Amino acid sequence: xxxxxxxxxxxVTQMGQEVILRCVPISNHLYFYWYRQILGQxxxxxxxxxxxxxxxxxxxxxxxxxxxRPDGSNFTLKIRSTKLEDSAMYFCASTLRGGNTGELFFGExxxxxxx
Amino acid sequence: QKExxxxxxxxxxxxxxxxxxxCTYSDRGSQSFFWYRQxxxxxxxxxxxxxxxxxxxxxxxxxxxxxxSQYVSLLIRDSQPSDSATYLCAVSGAAGNxxxxxxxxxxxxxx
Numbered sequence: 001x002x003x004x005x006x007x008x009x010x011x012v013t014q015m016g017q018e019v020i021l022r023c024v025p026i027s028n029h030l031y032f033y034w035y036r037q038i039l040g041q042x043x044x045x046x047x048x049x050x051x052x053x054x055x056x057x058x059x060x061x062x063x064x065x066x067x068x069r070p071d072g073s074n075f076t077l078k079i080r081s082t083k084l085e086d087s088a089m090y091f092c093a094s095t096l097r098g099g100n101t102g103e104l105f106f107g108e109x110x111x112x113x114x115x
Numbered sequence: 116q117k118e119x120x121x122x123x124x125x126x127x128x129x130x131x132x133x134x135x136x137x138c139t140y141s142d143r144g145s146q147s148f149f150w151y152r153q154x155x156x157x158x159x160x161x162x163x164x165x166x167x168x169x170x171x172x173x174x175x176x177x178x179x180x181x182x183x184s185q186y187v188s189l190l191i192r193d194s195q196p197s198d199s200a201t202y203l204c205a206v207s208g209a210a211g212n213x214x215x216x217x218x219x220x221x222x223x224x225x226x
Contacts, residue, residue: 031212043159043203043216056213091158095212103149104212106158 002026004107006092012113016081021110023075023092032075033093033104034067036060043091049075082114117142119206121217128224134191136220138204141185148180148187151203153219159203163189194224 005024013019025032034046047057047067054067066078075094079086089111093104118141128134136150147166151159163178165171165187170179177190187206191198201219208215 033212035214042218043205043214045213045215048213103161103164104214105161106151109158 004092004094004105006090006107006110008110009108010111010113012115013082015084015114019079019082019086019112021077021079021090021092021112023077023107024073025075025092025094026096026105027073029094029096029105031055031095031097032069033095034077035091035093035106036088037091037109038085038088046077046090079112082112084114087112087114117145117206117208117215119204119215119217121202121204121220123218124221124223126220126222128194128222130194130196130224130226132194134194134198134222134224136189136191136202136204136222138187138189138217139185140187140204140206140215142206142208142215143182143185144208145182145185145206147207148178149205149207149214150176150178150187150189151205151216153201153203155201159205159216162202191222194222196224196226198222199224 007022032049037043047061048055089109091109092107150163153159165178165180175192179188201221203219204217205214
């Protein structure tokens with residue numbers, strides 16, 4: 001069964017360092033997302049991406065964050081200068097259909113620990 | 116602020132019983148409703164979706180939606196120890212797929 005894959009599964013970094021989290025969405029999906037979940041808290045929307053541009057972003061997704069689809073398969077989330085509060089599980093998700101009927105499929109997540 | 120509210124639990128049910136989970140949402144414009152299951156340290160896994168008022172059944176799972184009351188529920192029949200997880204209610208609006216999640220209800224099924 002097709003799945004969303006994410007790398008790395010766990011990354012430990014020092015505060016102020018840049019981090020890139022990578023995702024390979026399901027191959028025929030068109031809409032891509034990043035969510036995060038701080039330990040013990042809700043899953044929170046960060047950003048949605050369609051047709052090579054951001055379609056929506058949350059207040060969390062400030063200038064320190066960026067997303068890119070550098071080729072036909074990868075979808076990346078970059079955090080330019082990590083803070084302690086960026087420590088969380090980051091989930092990539094994708095869906096085939098837009099609007100409000102698309103069911104999101106999540107990757108296994110990348111755990112980011114900022115020291 | 117669009118909110119999705121769930122009782123955090125834990126909801127403890129004996130094996131073979133019915134687990135009943137509830138979710139309320141604040142945005143009347145919400146169009147699509149989902150239940151995800153999340154095991155500890157893992158990603159959300161879609162188990163049910165519903166788009167119109169009424170009930171929808173799939174195997175041991177039944178989801179009920181009442182838009183007038185802004186309420187969506189999940190029933191798990193014949194609960195199994197493997198159903199022990201956190202169940203996340205998620206809602207999306209008219210504009211797109213962006214999901215707003217509730218905090219989840221932790222379910223413990225005891226053998």
